[in-house]
Amino acid sequence: MDLSDATWTDVRDVDTDLAVVPVGSTEQHGPHAPLGTDVIGAEAVTDAAVDRTDREVVRAPAIPIGIAEEHRQFPGTMWVSEDTFRSYVREAVESLAHHGFERVVLVNGHGGNVDALREVGGNLTRSGAAYAVPFTWFEAVGEHSADMGHGGPLETALLRHVDPELIREDRIEAAQEGRADGWGEWTSHTNLAYDAAEFTDNGVVGDPGNGDERRGEELLELAADALVRLLETIVERDVSRPERR
Amino acid sequence: MDLSDATWTDVRDVDTDLAVVPVGSTEQHGPHAPLGTDVIGAEAVTDAAVDRTDREVVRAPAIPIGIAEEHRQFPGTMWVSEDTFRSYVREAVESLAHHGFERVVLVNGHGGNVDALREVGGNLTRSGAAYAVPFTWFEAVGEHSADMGHGGPLETALLRHVDPELIREDRIEAAQEGRADGWGEWTSHTNLAYDAAEFTDNGVVGDPGNGDERRGEELLELAADALVRLLETIVERDVSRPERR
């Protein structure tokens, strides 16, 4: 059930404690992919999973602005501070839990949100407000996950499948030329860079040429299946906190 | 320019300091109108105005969850605290201003957000971070504004025009039966109620029967024209702060 389209009487009549909240970011994804890439990805995976599962799941509107100051050198990137993002997500989930939707998956499309969502999930869960876990789609696509960059093969492929007009095919070559091969600058397993502009000229990491529409279709299937499995597992899980030892 | 669809290079090449941020709420709007009503309204007005103006305007993604705890007795209503909402909006605007979009209209579709947006606009403006003002569409539709309720004639009309399938026509009668005529419970010009459920049985205020599609079309035109005038005025305005007296 899509919360935005439903009425409160529809929600009243639904029988589930399961909800999903897509979480994205509005930030640069190279010269060829839109600033909304991470929102689009999170929503696409969410909707595909909700379609596939037999479970009743309440689907909240997507949170469109996340933790993305690392892209601030690239025009159009929006962000909020980590504290504000955590509060916004936590309180949004608490309002869902207020209505009994107490098992929540935060379906995430942006690497910069990962740590914050895990922290939010832990605090919600330990306080007893809700049981909430983040699911980041590109971590759950099998061997493809190793190819994750930024505006790279995975995200470009997914968009080519989901909303192909948003990929500027005539700029793929430019995207490839200014790209970095990997995320960050590493010494002794420490990333020395804090801003993407320290290691990528045009904001791209990974080769967007390696992600055609069929790969996008496969990614969406893999991610949606993984999310369905997660929902199935969560709905059965004992989420009470362990006893003192 | 829709920020979500644009690339950072598109944004880099745009020549304007004007931006609009639709701000809504996901909350009950009676048995006949969707929880997303306020987001849909804010986006519809924003997009109509951006279409009509000759000015280049950057259009941010809509903020979907606002200040709506007053509707918490109605299932599906989402909300965040006033503090968190203010921080989220303020920092989102600051990130726009970081890229030079320093004149910002917060296009609002929810009464509960009004005070907070005014506070955010004042703090952004006085601090010098950006010049930002809230525009609440249903306050700017001439004599219609006097009819504003909640899930009432104006919002129902607007949705009938913008996305008619979202209005459950078969529940209009029920919506009318459980509605309140006015917002709040007043004594000595003081509203004694804090929760909508104190004065409306089904969340509706005003008669949704009084808002057909043609009224919705007129509302959209009036609101969009008002927003265009506001943008025109703001772009010319001297927004520097006054001198000490």
Added chain:
Amino acid sequence: MDLSDATWTDVRDVDTDLAVVPVGSTEQHGPHAPLGTDVIGAEAVTDAAVDRTDREVVRAPAIPIGIAEEHRQFPGTMWVSEDTFRSYVREAVESLAHHGFERVVLVNGHGGNVDALREVGGNLTRSGAAYAVPFTWFEAVGEHSADMGHGGPLETALLRHVDPELIREDRIEAAQEGRADGWGEWTSHTNLAYDAAEFTDNGVVGDPGNGDERRGEELLELAADALVRLLETIVERDVSRPERR
């Protein structure tokens, strides 16, 4: 019972759950009216109402500094941030509620405090700490309310009645010359101004010549009567929160 003058044993022996807290501001009111105008007004109305009602009411000391940064260009104006003001008022009310004074009217004399007091009242009420509502005296004086400005006819009249020496009669003409006719600068129902100095030269809005002592007397009566009605209504009101729908 005036809390400042009472002893704790006096307070222990009182039998009521009703309290009033005057809330003002120390800010410019033109060349003719004192910075303390809003405190004086809030206290005068509070005391007149406490005198008139048969109910036992605990009267707290006035909070003298409010939300007034919009007047910062005028020397002597004091203010605190919205967050700090809200915390100060909320916690002060919580301390009253700790002693059983759980129905509280915040008697307000300053327009800039209105939104914040409503927010505080809502949070106190929803959390169950206390039932608290703001009452802003100049909104409750019948048709006079339409004349409200700033250092204008209403406030000047009230002070002429309450403490006439504080009005500098020899500066009324100067006050009239530099005044604005209305509050703010409006386009499309949006106030573009955030600082009073954007639209008034000397801080005055409205004509202080239109407020003689007799009008002040009438204003005080009207406001005090309205407040008495509010107290009577509140004391009988069921302030428990509504059930989930």
Added chain:
Amino acid sequence: MDLSDATWTDVRDVDTDLAVVPVGSTEQHGPHAPLGTDVIGAEAVTDAAVDRTDREVVRAPAIPIGIAEEHRQFPGTMWVSEDTFRSYVREAVESLAHHGFERVVLVNGHGGNVDALREVGGNLTRSGAAYAVPFTWFEAVGEHSADMGHGGPLETALLRHVDPELIREDRIEAAQEGRADGWGEWTSHTNLAYDAAEFTDNGVVGDPGNGDERRGEELLELAADALVRLLETIVERDVSRPERR
């Protein structure tokens, strides 16, 4: 110059950078002394000093509610949290400094405020916002200071001089009977008590019989003289911060 009574044009024309802010508390002072004792004391000392000095001094309105949770077992006691109190005082002083009143004495009448005011003064001073120091009147009355209790000889004497009707002479005996001799319960130079009710039955510490009106007059003179000396010293002091060593 009393800020509350002055107009902004009066304040504009004053030539000083010196301000005083009385700070009190509304809290129990035994069965014989009013809850407002600490505000009355702070204001009396402030006004006596302003009268005696030749310096132009801006006198802010008194802050009436302080840090007094330690008296919460006694009805009528009001308080705010330490954090809120510090913010309220700090921001109030910052608003004075905004107009050039950058040397500020916080004239304090309540022991529970002492630590917080010192912290606020330090933060204001180190940040460069203002130079501010707390002055607690009963610490500056020579050998009398050793007699300071709570609702005891000093405060009772001061009120007998300043506003004798507020002392309930017919309850002095009761006040004496339930009093404690000293503040706190001490072991190894550590006060084990956090609430006054742990060591005083009726909230009184020290013998209010030992404070007649003449002692009150002397206390006021001593405190006012001390405050005048402090103002004289501050106005000449180099308040710039020291160099790095």
Added chain:
Amino acid sequence: MDLSDATWTDVRDVDTDLAVVPVGSTEQHGPHAPLGTDVIGAEAVTDAAVDRTDREVVRAPAIPIGIAEEHRQFPGTMWVSEDTFRSYVREAVESLAHHGFERVVLVNGHGGNVDALREVGGNLTRSGAAYAVPFTWFEAVGEHSADMGHGGPLETALLRHVDPELIREDRIEAAQEGRADGWGEWTSHTNLAYDAAEFTDNGVVGDPGNGDERRGEELLELAADALVRLLETIVERDVSRPERR
């Protein structure tokens, strides 16, 4: 039981509700004494007391960085804000109380921490989270306490006894030459100074020549004995909060 060296199974098997937390500061102590002086002192007194008492006491790790901005002109001084320090100590104690160690002494070695620790203790105690009191060793060494300075006779003596290599004996003369005799600059019982560098050239207050190793031994004995008495008293104390009057 030293918590850092114990295993969780050891802690599980201990039968006490008593804990001690050494709290220090890393800050200048003149040219002759180390920046760690306050941590070393707090730990030495803590360990001596734990050794002497028959009670089982859980000994937490020392908190090494405190409130010391007043020494910021002297290189190497570390500090955090008062708010952060209070939160860190409070939450650390709450975690001890979570395991049943609900009577806690904060053994303090730094004057700048005193007010904050008292505030933390009060908030923990009133909220019911734990009963916690600060103990500052140099306030509890009898007549020696009058000699307390900064890097002066007491601290220098204690270190000469506890860890003599840390005192640079060849710089004692220099320490004496640049020292101040007393802490602060006082007018009307108000300290006008906020930074130590306002009144001491080299950071020293008091004569470090007056503190030999034997005095240090005596100080440690006195402080440890006082702390043992405090622990004995606390373990027997009724720490429930008083009834409403």
Added chain:
Amino acid sequence: MDLSDATWTDVRDVDTDLAVVPVGSTEQHGPHAPLGTDVIGAEAVTDAAVDRTDREVVRAPAIPIGIAEEHRQFPGTMWVSEDTFRSYVREAVESLAHHGFERVVLVNGHGGNVDALREVGGNLTRSGAAYAVPFTWFEAVGEHSADMGHGGPLETALLRHVDPELIREDRIEAAQEGRADGWGEWTSHTNLAYDAAEFTDNGVVGDPGNGDERRGEELLELAADALVRLLETIVERDVSRPERR
């Protein structure tokens, strides 16, 4: 240079902008390893690296209490909230930067601190206060890193080398029996567990039998060498922020 042992004059005379701050946690590490394991590890690696490098490095005291609520079911575990931990570390680093030590490595011994330290480093770096990066020793020991558990082979080995008495050899068998093989409970690449007690009976993850003293020696060497390389890299790195694109 160890800051705790140095005097401020020593620090003044040092010529470097490089500092290291060991960061640990006081938390359960199974029945065989001490609660202080993470502090000991962080300090050992820090000190070994400082010994090995030719660079002058300022070594701050270790921060002993971190983010460890996930171990709260095991007695003795201490923790603070994520917010408080971040503030404490950030402000401590800012105080170092105040003295010119503006390139800082946070040498971390606890997995639960990793995300928070990265966030703190980013905020310090982007604000310009300091350039700070976290280094977590067990991520930088080559192929050994894959064996990292909790109280498992790596930490047990390191302690056997660094402070062998702290490992209870007679409890290794018990540690092995109650241990988990891996950290967390995973579905679709999402860890469903928030508390360690959800997946380990005795708090151990990994086999502590696989970590003898020689392995500990090698780990210390590998980690120290990695940290030295990091320090060398950082000291040469251009840490200015990139230009706007």
